[in-house]
Amino acid sequence: MTICLKKTLLALILLSGRCIAQNPFGNPLVPDMIADASLQQIGDKYYCFATTDGYGRGLDTSGPPVVWTSDNFVDWSFDGIYFPSAEKQKYWAPSKLAEKNGRYYIYPTINAYMYPAVSDTPTGPFRLAKGEDKFELPYTKGATLIDGDDVGGIDAEVFVDDDGSAYMFWGRYHVARLKEDMVTLDSVTVIPTPHREYSEGPVFFKRKGIYYYLYTLDGDENYHYAYMMSRESPLGPWEYPDNNIIAETDSTAGVFGPGHGCVFNPNNTDDYYFVYLEFGRRSTNRQTYVNRMDFNDDGTIKPIQLNLTGVGAIAGKRSEKTLAPLHVSASSVRSPLFIEYMKNPDFKRTEYFYPSFAFDSMNGSRWMPASGEAESWIMADFGKLVNIERSAIYFVRPTSIHNYRFETSLDGVNWKILQSPDNGKIKAPANNLINDCVRFLRVTIINGEPGIWEWKVYEAGGTE
Numbered sequence: 001m002t003i004c005l006k007k008t009l010l011a012l013i014l015l016s017g018r019c020i021a022q023n024p025f026g027n028p029l030v031p032d033m034i035a036d037a038s039l040q041q042i043g044d045k046y047y048c049f050a051t052t053d054g055y056g057r058g059l060d061t062s063g064p065p066v067v068w069t070s071d072n073f074v075d076w077s078f079d080g081i082y083f084p085s086a087e088k089q090k091y092w093a094p095s096k097l098a099e100k101n102g103r104y105y106i107y108p109t110i111n112a113y114m115y116p117a118v119s120d121t122p123t124g125p126f127r128l129a130k131g132e133d134k135f136e137l138p139y140t141k142g143a144t145l146i147d148g149d150d151v152g153g154i155d156a157e158v159f160v161d162d163d164g165s166a167y168m169f170w171g172r173y174h175v176a177r178l179k180e181d182m183v184t185l186d187s188v189t190v191i192p193t194p195h196r197e198y199s200e201g202p203v204f205f206k207r208k209g210i211y212y213y214l215y216t217l218d219g220d221e222n223y224h225y226a227y228m229m230s231r232e233s234p235l236g237p238w239e240y241p242d243n244n245i246i247a248e249t250d251s252t253a254g255v256f257g258p259g260h261g262c263v264f265n266p267n268n269t270d271d272y273y274f275v276y277l278e279f280g281r282r283s284t285n286r287q288t289y290v291n292r293m294d295f296n297d298d299g300t301i302k303p304i305q306l307n308l309t310g311v312g313a314i315a316g317k318r319s320e321k322t323l324a325p326l327h328v329s330a331s332s333v334r335s336p337l338f339i340e341y342m343k344n345p346d347f348k349r350t351e352y353f354y355p356s357f358a359f360d361s362m363n364g365s366r367w368m369p370a371s372g373e374a375e376s377w378i379m380a381d382f383g384k385l386v387n388i389e390r391s392a393i394y395f396v397r398p399t400s401i402h403n404y405r406f407e408t409s410l411d412g413v414n415w416k417i418l419q420s421p422d423n424g425k426i427k428a429p430a431n432n433l434i435n436d437c438v439r440f441l442r443v444t445i446i447n448g449e450p451g452i453w454e455w456k457v458y459e460a461g462g463t464e
């Protein structure tokens with residue numbers, strides 16, 4: 001290709017704002033940066049507890065605790081903080097929930113120590129289960145999951161067996177029984193794995209009477225998962241299958257460093273899903289993906305075919321029909337982000353930020369304006385008058401507060417400002433009722449990280 005042709009193509013891209021360049025991040029589970037996800041179904045709802053990434057300071061920080069919920073596995077939302085006293089703490093890797101006597105227990109790693117917390121409902125509010133509900137540094141004495149002199153450890157994962165007995169797994173191959181109170185550990189042992197290097201992000205589940213223990217190895221683009229199985233108990237004895245690496249980098253599929261996640265089994269099904277974080281934009285700027293997990297007749301796990309496409313809706317009602325704009329424009333477009341590799345030179349990624357990425361139904365692509373712009377806006381033109389019921393916006397970094405102005409127009413010249421009930425709330429998506437026949441929508445971001453992962457516009461009477 002000649003330089004002249006390259007320049008012409010670039011000009012065309014810039015003029016049209018269309019996504020000629022590919023989105024290298026596919027369609028992660030939710031439109032945010034999350035890691036260490038724990039998914040489960042309670043009643044008819046899916047719950048995703050995770051580390052909130054994307055705050056830009058590596059392991060020094062995290063976002064607040066929010067729980068994403070969905071009733072179809074495609075449309076996800078959260079509303080507020082589920083663990084108020086932990087809002088400003090460094091909040092990592094909440095486990096799945098364990099239910100006991102009508103109460104829900106969760107075991108997050110907070111400021112790099114594991115704590116049991118409890119609530120009367122799955123969405124909180126949670127509080128520390130032992131002692132006062134407050135955090136001290138380096139840790140709150142008497143409130144950590146591990147007692148004694150050495151209370152360190154990360155990435156707790158709880159497993160409750162069919163007979164009600166509970167077990168706790170955490171980093172560096174640790175396991176312990178959990179006592180009846182759900183907050184105290186019995187004697188701790190180390191699981192005898194064939195691989196012995198550093199490991200975190202344990203996953204534990206049971207299928208057809210077989211117990212599976214999954215553990216991570218390495219990290220960054222080389223993060224991968226190995227497993228063992230036991231036909232007797234959650235504490236072994238263990239079988240070491242020959243092909244015991246089940247998820248690893250697949251550069252052909254564009255998937256790098258599948259790491260800390262979970263295995264999700266919807267209630268009353270034999271469907272299993274491997275949920276994992278991916279290297280993403282390096283450091284703590286990761287997103288979470290889901291692929292099917294299949295088994296051989298002898299119970300061993302087949303190597304997982306990873307891709308960034310996701311599995312779509314797995315149950316529940318279908319997503320409502322959305323309107324696609326004819327043209328999307330914005331106040332500005334951020335320069336492409338070239339992401340450098342850390343360990344694997346096969347890793348090559350550049351992120352583009354076209355306005356149309358806010359409407360491509362992909363949770364891994366986003367519009368972002370140029371850095372430092374005072375008030376950034378994005379505008380959707382539907383090409384004709386359309387009857388719009390409502391809009392739902394997934395802002396970039398939805399766990400920090402956004403203030404925005406929402407406007408509609410018939411002609412792109414005269415604008416009507418609508419009330420935005422979700423201004424200043426920590427929730428996703430941000431919702432606006434429209435119930436009007438208009439051609440243009442415009443959102444101006446006044447406060448908060450400027451950018452939109454996904455903007456869904458619903459037609460009046462468009463339910464399928």
Ligand code: CA
Binds near residue numbers: 357360362363366453
């Ligand atoms: Ca998108």
